[in-house]
Amino acid sequence: MKGFSVILSREVFGLFISPATYVAAFYFLTLLGLGFRFFLESFARTDWLLPPLASLVVALIFGSPALIPFLTMRSLAEERRLGTLETLLVAPISVTAVVVGKWFASYIYFILVCVSALGFPCLAVWLFPEETMNLRLLEPAQLIGGGIYLLAAGSAFTAIGIFASSVTRNQMVAGMLSFTLLTLHLALMAYFHGEMPTDTMGLAAANVLRDSLGSLTTGLDRLEHFVVGIIDIATLLHYLVATCLFLGFAILATTRLND
Amino acid sequence: MDFCNAERSRRLRRWTIVMLLTSLALGLNQLASRVDLNIDLTKGGRYTLSQETLAWLTKLEKPADIIITIRESNNQPKIIQRLLLDLDLLLDAFERAPSSFPIRIHRVDVNARKAQKTLIEKYNLAEPNLILVATQGEENPEKAILFRFDDQPATDTSDPKEAFRSRESKARDAVFDSGLYDEWAESNRNVPEPTKFRGEEVILRSLMRVTRARKGPNVVYFTRGHGEGSPSDANRDHGFSEMQKFLESRNLEVAALAPDPNARIPEDAALVVVTSPQVPFRAQEVARLRTFLSERKGSLMLLIDPIVDQSIDSPPAFGFHPLLKEWGLRCHDMLVHDPDLSKFDIFSGDYSLRTYSQGEEHPVVEPLIRHGLAVYTGKCRPVERENAPPEQIEATELIYSSRTSWGRSDWRSQQPPDVRDDLLDITGPVPVASLSEKKLRPRHEVKIKGGKVAVMGSSQIFVNRILRSNAGNRTLLRNLVHWFLDESEMLDIPPKEIINYSIKMNEQQFRELLYSTAYVPSIVALLGLFVYWLRKDILAS
Numbered sequence: 171m172k173g174f175s176v177i178l179s180r181e182v183f184g185l186f187i188s189p190a191t192y193v194a195a196f197y198f199l200t201l202l203g204l205g206f207r208f209f210l211e212s213f214a215r216t217d218w219l220l221p222p223l224a225s226l227v228v229a230l231i232f233g234s235p236a237l238i239p240f241l242t243m244r245s246l247a248e249e250r251r252l253g254t255l256e257t258l259l260v261a262p263i264s265v266t267a268v269v270v271g272k273w274f275a276s277y278i279y280f281i282l283v284c285v286s287a288l289g290f291p292c293l294a295v296w297l298f299p300e301e302t303m304n305l306r307l308l309e310p311a312q313l314i315g316g317g318i319y320l321l322a323a324g325s326a327f328t329a330i331g332i333f334a335s336s337v338t339r340n341q342m343v344a345g346m347l348s349f350t351l352l353t354l355h356l357a358l359m360a361y362f363h364g365e366m367p368t369d370t371m372g373l374a375a376a377n378v379l380r381d382s383l384g385s386l387t388t389g390l391d392r393l394e395h396f397v398v399g400i401i402d403i404a405t406l407l408h409y410l411v412a413t414c415l416f417l418g419f420a421i422l423a424t425t426r427l428n429d
Numbered sequence: 430m431d432f433c434n435a436e437r438s439r440r441l442r443r444w445t446i447v448m449l450l451t452s453l454a455l456g457l458n459q460l461a462s463r464v465d466l467n468i469d470l471t472k473g474g475r476y477t478l479s480q481e482t483l484a485w486l487t488k489l490e491k492p493a494d495i496i497i498t499i500r501e502s503n504n505q506p507k508i509i510q511r512l513l514l515d516l517d518l519l520l521d522a523f524e525r526a527p528s529s530f531p532i533r534i535h536r537v538d539v540n541a542r543k544a545q546k547t548l549i550e551k552y553n554l555a556e557p558n559l560i561l562v563a564t565q566g567e568e569n570p571e572k573a574i575l576f577r578f579d580d581q582p583a584t585d586t587s588d589p590k591e592a593f594r595s596r597e598s599k600a601r602d603a604v605f606d607s608g609l610y611d612e613w614a615e616s617n618r619n620v621p622e623p624t625k626f627r628g629e630e631v632i633l634r635s636l637m638r639v640t641r642a643r644k645g646p647n648v649v650y651f652t653r654g655h656g657e658g659s660p661s662d663a664n665r666d667h668g669f670s671e672m673q674k675f676l677e678s679r680n681l682e683v684a685a686l687a688p689d690p691n692a693r694i695p696e697d698a699a700l701v702v703v704t705s706p707q708v709p710f711r712a713q714e715v716a717r718l719r720t721f722l723s724e725r726k727g728s729l730m731l732l733i734d735p736i737v738d739q740s741i742d743s744p745p746a747f748g749f750h751p752l753l754k755e756w757g758l759r760c761h762d763m764l765v766h767d768p769d770l771s772k773f774d775i776f777s778g779d780y781s782l783r784t785y786s787q788g789e790e791h792p793v794v795e796p797l798i799r800h801g802l803a804v805y806t807g808k809c810r811p812v813e814r815e816n817a818p819p820e821q822i823e824a825t826e827l828i829y830s831s832r833t834s835w836g837r838s839d840w841r842s843q844q845p846p847d848v849r850d851d852l853l854d855i856t857g858p859v860p861v862a863s864l865s866e867k868k869l870r871p872r873h874e875v876k877i878k879g880g881k882v883a884v885m886g887s888s889q890i891f892v893n894r895i896l897r898s899n900a901g902n903r904t905l906l907r908n909l910v911h912w913f914l915d916e917s918e919m920l921d922i923p924p925k926e927i928i929n930y931s932i933k934m935n936e937q938q939f940r941e942l943l944y945s946t947a948y949v950p951s952i953v954a955l956l957g958l959f960v961y962w963l964r965k966d967i968l969a970s
Contacts, residue, residue, distance in 0.1 A: 187964050192957025196950050203946030211939050213932040217507055217616075219514050221930055289949040297945055301934045311470040381462035382455040395518065400476050401468040407461035415454040422446055 173263030177271025194240035206290045224397035227316040235352040242331025243345035245272040250339040269420045273332045280324045311399025319396035322409035329416035336420040363390040384408030465525040476518045486528035491640040492565040496535045506600035519628045562635040571639040574678035578603035625924035646699040654688025656707030665894040690714045694721040700728040705888035710748035722880035728913040732888035735764045735810040756865040756882045757818025761811045767834035779805040784829040784858045793908040802901035807889035811836040812863045824865040829858035861886035
């Protein structure tokens, strides 16, 4: 991928000097922090089955439609609107490098937000070590499991955002499209969570369809496994496939300009 | 060149690529779903099957299905939600484990008859809140019920004998009965909660029971013809249908034993149960039970009530006296009397038995002692161990009445006030349940299993109403069946500790935590302001 590092450094620089990304991260982390604090309070009254870190991972996953469009909507749509994308494409840089570079920059930013969110449990443990001891907030297995799930889901979600940005020249439309696709993805995950498979068209056919949809049908069920420290390789592969698919679509949509 | 056609073919090509990419992704997802690889990062592999389980799974003789008809919902009692979560992780491990035959997990909604017709019809599923282990691909699959929770609104408010029980409490009872959890302790919310999960062992036992070839008889016969209680009778106060349901859930068949003294007890008999006879057994009938016990190493459970309307010349213990004597037991024609009203349930009037055998705990009552459970009964009679039991017989007294009680000898004629006859009465605690086992000791002191006899001094212990509402009685029945069928195949699978997440903070500390959550977004805001200032500076220069 010729020019990947150039695109990546340019995009990362662009994201870090844009006030919009800081504003988005500020609001996102503020809401996340408030949610986390009130969720912790509920542990004093309710017996939660899953660890509190699970709530943080769920909040980051379900909050991502409010964050990812801000990170990705400008990337290709703005270039297209300004007419710089055509210029970029005639440079000795492959389309794949452009798309993957932009995706990777957004992904890095998403990871940084997730790492910042880890500050909440760390703060709770630092300020109240004895009171929060039974919450096991910094249990390595849960941290690694939850972190890996966020990395996997985040890569697919940012790829969806990049794809939304690649099909339009209006960044607002790209943002809305990205928000809609991510919300739809999460709604389907929530719908299929704990759903019992049907066997009307034959159990085998139902299972094939279910397996083919990958993380859409099993994502939220598997999240429960990751947050207690079980890494499910199939789920990671599903998210990898989703990432490649949407990046492939984005490359295809961007290549259209060259035709 | 026709540019219209060129544009059309370009579009067609693009959509073809989109379709191909989508198909490829679906196919890859399908392949990825077949990757049965989990990495357990937890300390000590909390969610990984033990080596012993893995070894046993390679010895399965048939494929098996595990069917769950419990619907996942936030409306389910908390203990059921915990069970579903723990089972989800465990069953996943069972499904992925390398076994000689596949184990498949099915989650079935019994109300969605149309959608899950095949499974519902195959396993004749009608009940929700059930966990079932069954053999796959057979016309009459072997089945064992792991867990059953009757979620019907149970309390009949017009019945003063029935105390109100919440859904949570009923669910806890059902979970306790299943044996899936162990070491219950009072939580900080003053309700009993489990501290250990024994799911791996319980599921493995059920899998072994249904999939491995049956090694012996598996029918429990209930005697008929002496006014006994019936296992098919659903009557609350006299029926034993709950007992039948329990036995069937253990993959045992239940049948009636015809009162024909000349016929042998069928070859498939694993256990013979005598439930509350009203008239004595004839000597020939007792003789065939004797043959069953001694020659075929059979098992017998007697549930004998103190009967008021019994003629003075009728043989003691309904004709079982000589047989019981041979087995080192004695069933007196007495009534256990307790003047202490605190030993009686305030609603039902049932008598609670909380005193268990001292010294070496018998495995039948060990869980009752460990969990401090009481066994409830109605009127009961003493069942004692003979002072000098015959050779090779090991008789044990299991459960006793309280110290304040005594066994009244001439109880039919005595009128209040109750006066103890120090000469004829038995001083409390009075044994009301005892069992006996014949252990053959040939050379080298190797114990060989003989017959087994258990005698309860009241049939009320296992009657529908009491069995349905008391965990202690159900535990006793479960352990007795284990003991009779010799299901103590040793599995050394350590239970998994349950992690409870809790926080102990006061209002002031929660407020401090709220303020502290502002640190993280504030750092981001400061960084943003710095970048904004830097950017303005750069642009200005």
